[in-house]
Amino acid sequence: MRKVLVTFFTCLSLMAAGQVTFQFVPELQGRTADGLLWVKLNSQYQQPIISLVEISVSEKKAGKIISVTTGSFLLLPGANAISRNAASSAIIRFANNNLARLVKQSSSFPEGEYEYCFQLYRADKSGIRELLGEQCFDYLVEPLTPLFLIEPFLKEQTCDKRPTFTWQPSMPAIPGARYRLTLAEMKPGQAIQEALVYNLPLINQSNITSPILIYPAAAKSLEEGKSYSWQVTVYREGVILNRSETWEFTVKCNDTPVVEKTEGFRDIDDLAKGNFYIANGKLHFSLHNAYEKQTLKYSIFCLNKPDQVFKRLPAIKLQQGNNNITIDLAENSAFVDGFHYILTVHLVNGTTKKMRFTYKTPL
Known part of the structure; x- marks a missing residue:
């Protein structure tokens, strides 16, 4: 019982x-x-x-x-x-x-x-x-890695009055997380952080799902000669998970336009300063190698799918001096038409060169 x-x-x-x-x-x-x-x-x-x-x-x-x-x-x-x-x-x-x-x-x-x-x-x-x-x-x-801003670069001078903003998300990725990007004008003599706190934001975009923001169509274009500060926050269900640093850039046009080199090859430094590069199946750029012959060390990061790993990237041989480089991406099915990517070139002296591009499937 x-x-x-x-x-x-x-x-x-x-x-x-x-x-x-x-x-x-x-x-x-x-x-x-x-x-x-x-x-x-x-x-x-x-x-x-x-x-x-x-x-x-x-x-x-x-x-x-x-x-x-x-x-x-x-x-x-x-x-x-x-x-x-x-x-x-x-x-x-x-x-x-x-x-x-x-x-x-x-x-x-x-x-x-x-x-x-x-x-x-x-x-x-x-x-x-x-x-x-x-x-x-x-x-x-797992510890969250920092949320890195990519473009516009810190203290960059750009002629683009409607730039595209990109950043590298913190990892590990948290399902359902969203980004908020805030952009504000910096007044003369104002600290970079003060601009976001005290000034009326020109962009205060929330619910961003990918680490990239095309300049909003409804937002007013930026003005030449003015400086701006911006920051990205990642959150979920109203809880802030991570914040990026606050970066500044200035809208300033160069009177002397950059002339493209023959065969469409431009110096990677010039391309890195741009905001929009279309790779029609291939990447074309020039790079100066001051060292002996070697294999180019580079990596590609997808802004739309941050956890994607790229394999079987073409091996590129560098000659001493100037090199016109073509990276054929069309044979790799991992690249998706319309997706945004970051190319990072690792140089022998420890420095890196980065450029953002949008992949287009060749017709």
Whole structure:
């Protein structure tokens, strides 16, 4: 009879636990200790319940890191968030290990394999707790690489009054993340960061899905002789994940136009300063090699698909002196018509040359 009762109450507990589900996004909320309290709860109970949440975070190698017990709050039918009062009165306990001490100091979880467990209890005045729901999430926390701006270059002088903006996204890529680009005019004597804070932005574009922004058609063209500052932010669900540096550039046209070299080959430095290069199946540029004969070291990065890896790129032999280089891309099926790419050439002296191009499939 006793076994029957134990089984009966166990079934009731499991049924109760199924009445509440947790909505927790480790990619966003699992990177900081404060983010743990952003968890959402969905209650299928028909009546409000005074509840509290216990949170436990463990790392695969270090073990338990942190435990959090919130204050009591009213759990309503449907979607719920932990109330501000319950979050501010939460009791936080850190384990006695090096990783826990690091989290206590920085409030951020370093790289590691984590398990986040949530338990919801009925908050009874008698002190007896009834488990209403529990759920665990696993996630590998990897450090986000910086968000690098690419073009327009820092302190560049460009004649393009409607430039295209490009940047290299931070990795690892977080599904559902979006970019926001802000551009503002810099007043004389104004610091580069002040322009974005105090001046009315000329561009404040959000919900950008790729690390590239064609100058918005509705935005006013830039003016020659003026300087501008710009910055990119990556976010998801209103939470800022990363910010780039703030760069400045000036709109200034050169009176002497750049003359193309014969056979369509232009110096890579000239092409790098441009904002629009069409590669009709091939890249053409010239490069001066001051060293001995060698194989050109270069890489290509896709702005539309940042995680794409290019293989079987053509091998290019460099002669000493000036080189007219053609890179045939048409035979490689990885290149997509209309996609935007960054070519990076690595020189022997440790410097790099970058140019952005749009690939077009040759007819």
